[in-house]
Amino acid sequence: MAPLFDSHCHFAPGDDIAGALARAREAGLSGLLAVGGDATADAGARTAAAIAPGFALPAFGIERTEADSIPDPAALDSRLAALEEALVSGGAAAVGEIGLDYSHGEDEASRARQRALFAAQLRLAGKLGLPCSIHSRDAEEDTLAILRGNLSEDLVAAGRAGSLHCFVGSAEFASELAPLGLSFGLSGIVTFRSADTLRAVVPLLPRDRILVETDSPYLAPVPLRGRPCEPAFAVHTARFVASLLELPDDEAFALFDANARRLFAPGSSPSIPLD
Numbered sequence: 638m639a640p641l642f643d644s645h646c647h648f649a650p651g652d653d654i655a656g657a658l659a660r661a662r663e664a665g666l667s668g669l670l671a672v673g674g675d676a677t678a679d680a681g682a683r684t685a686a687a688i689a690p691g692f693a694l695p696a697f698g699i700e701r702t703e704a705d706s707i708p709d710p711a712a713l714d715s716r717l718a719a720l721e722e723a724l725v726s727g728g729a730a731a732v733g734e735i736g737l738d739y740s741h742g743e744d745e746a747s748r749a750r751q752r753a754l755f756a757a758q759l760r761l762a763g764k765l766g767l768p769c770s771i772h773s774r775d776a777e778e779d780t781l782a783i784l785r786g787n788l789s790e791d792l793v794a795a796g797r798a799g800s801l802h803c804f805v806g807s808a809e810f811a812s813e814l815a816p817l818g819l820s821f822g823l824s825g826i827v828t829f830r831s832a833d834t835l836r837a838v839v840p841l842l843p844r845d846r847i848l849v850e851t852d853s854p855y856l857a858p859v860p861l862r863g864r865p866c867e868p869a870f871a872v873h874t875a876r877f878v879a880s881l882l883e884l885p886d887d888e889a890f891a892l893f894d895a896n897a898r899r900l901f902a903p904g905s906s907p908s909i910p911l912d
């Protein structure tokens with residue numbers, strides 16, 4: 638079985654994290670990015686990394702849903718200082734998830750707080766040399782502007798700025814993101830009946846920037862749609878994306894794994910277990 642890396646998933650304390658990690662290994666996964674974003678998800682990522690060091694790589698961040706609880710620059714500074722401490726002491730592989738979501742009727746003040754939070758964390762990621770796991774929904778224009786203004790030149794040049802997780806954008810959006818050193822995380826959405834537009838975009842993406850993710854516990858892929866999602870299900874999405882790319886499964890899995898490792902675990906190899 639070729640290796641496969643789940644490039645974006647979440648755990649919560651109280652979940653059967655050890656069981657999900659064991660099932661991920663049984664399914665053939667070589668690793669995963671356990672993504673934070675708020676206190677619950679950060680704690681889940683920390684727990685997963687403690688259970689399976691070198692297999693579950695943690696990411697910590699302050700996601701857009703937290704923006705309204707950060708009213709002014711002083712509050713932002715103190716949250717960022719705590720995040721930096723968590724990233725460094727926790728051996729984080731990435732900052733995330735972070736980004737913009739304008740799909741819930743946010744007013745302009747709320748959007749501005751999201752933008753400030755996103756920009757500040759991109760700068761922190763640059764300072765620490767870490768890629769980001771980025772959420773962008775109904776906010777393509779502002780996402781691009783903030784990425785252009787705040788990404789570290791070194792990470793962009795290395796093609797390691799991060800991933801647009803759960804990518805459902807257009808070919809045009811992708812062509813703006815790729816030169817910024819960003820990769821594209823394809824989730825179970827690509828398998829949904831309604832996703833014809835996304836399926837047409839996938840073969841146009843640069844192959845060395847394609848990642849597979851579950852975004853578990855959400856978005857279980859067909860044929861498991863409706864079940865609570867977990868990292869083991871990445872195999873279904875990966876097979877589906879392989880068919881869209883007209884690649885043999887083994888070749889595609891190895892490609893997605895190598896792409897994820899270049900981003901989140903440079904220097905590592907799936908054939909050399911770290912744990």
Ligand SMILES: [Zn+2]
Nearest residue numbers: 645672734852
């Ligand atoms: Zn997520």
